[in-house]
Amino acid sequence: MPTPRLADAHAHLDMPEYAADQSNIIQQAQEAGVGLIINVGISVKNSRQVLATARGYPWIYATAGVHPHGAAGVSGADLAAVADLLADPKVVALGEIGLDFYRRRAPEDIQEHVFRQFLDLAISHAKPVVIHTRDATARTLAILRDYRQRLAGGVMHCFSGTYDEAVAFLDLGLEISFSGVLTYPNAKPLHDAARRLPLERLLIETDAPYLSPQPRRGQRNEPAYVRFTAQTLAELRQQPLADIAAQTWENTCRVFGIHPDGGQQRENGKIRAV
Ligand SMILES: [Zn+2]
Ligand SMILES: [Zn+2]
Numbered sequence: 001m002p003t004p005r006l007a008d009a010h011a012h013l014d015m016p017e018y019a020a021d022q023s024n025i026i027q028q029a030q031e032a033g034v035g036l037i038i039n040v041g042i043s044v045k046n047s048r049q050v051l052a053t054a055r056g057y058p059w060i061y062a063t064a065g066v067h068p069h070g071a072a073g074v075s076g077a078d079l080a081a082v083a084d085l086l087a088d089p090k091v092v093a094l095g096e097i098g099l100d101f102y103r104r105r106a107p108e109d110i111q112e113h114v115f116r117q118f119l120d121l122a123i124s125h126a127k128p129v130v131i132h133t134r135d136a137t138a139r140t141l142a143i144l145r146d147y148r149q150r151l152a153g154g155v156m157h158c159f160s161g162t163y164d165e166a167v168a169f170l171d172l173g174l175e176i177s178f179s180g181v182l183t184y185p186n187a188k189p190l191h192d193a194a195r196r197l198p199l200e201r202l203l204i205e206t207d208a209p210y211l212s213p214q215p216r217r218g219q220r221n222e223p224a225y226v227r228f229t230a231q232t233l234a235e236l237r238q239q240p241l242a243d244i245a246a247q248t249w250e251n252t253c254r255v256f257g258i259h260p261d262g263g264q265q266r267e268n269g270k271i272r273a274v
Pocket of ligand 1: 132133
């Protein structure tokens with residue numbers, strides 16, 4: 001059976017970890033059946049690079065944003081720069097943005113203020129958002145509730161919470177994206193969520209080069225490994241891998257406004273870029 005085409009809804013192809021072999025990593029993803037990658041920005045500078053990389057591949061798309069780790073340094077000029085990037089058709093979302101109260105590299109109140117500024121920007125540009133939240137679920141939910149009517153959707157990336165938390169985000173119109181964390185044997189509450197949530201609202205991602213799935217734990221992660229998360233999701237839900245691949249592909253295209261044929265397609269076993 002041919003490998004079903006897979007969408008990696010969140011990867012960082014422009015991190016220093018890939019400086020020496022980025023094109024090989026992208027080729028390996030393609031050979032592993034990955035036909036769509038959302039390349040995610042974490043700073044203004046990185047977002048520009050992310051867009052430049054995406055321009056080189058019809059099946060790779062970009063986001064632009066500033067990770068909450070960098071919230072303390074966000075200026076008006078940075079907001080304007082992100083707004084400029086959002087005008088590019090290759091930039092399909094604003095992110096990653098959000099709250100990280102685990103590492104707390106920026107004070108909490110500043111993170112919240114910047115998060116709100118970016119949510120306003122996403123609304124004014126009618127773009128979906130890619131949200132990072134760590135040890136900050138209650139505050140993230142509270143802030144998002146203020147924006148629920150106006151947001152053009154979005155994704156809770158690397159979701160690692162409980163079923164009830166996932167439902168709260170779904171109720172706000174956001175989709176849930178599972179990373180390689182889903183493959184960890186001790187991630188029991190996450191497994192429970194993955195079994196019970198509606199497949200129509202689920203995405204899969206690598207967050208590469210971080211968060212390698214269980215079979216590659218301790219190594220550098222890469223988009224080709226999204227298949228491990230797809231397999232785990234299929235096993236947990238007792239559904240065929242092909243169905244998981246097809247539905248998460250469709251969901252990724254829907255939330256980011258990409259035509260379902262906008263990625264790479266397989267034709268007679270050969271890879272055809274469209
Ligand atoms: Zn993140
Ligand atoms: Zn990320």
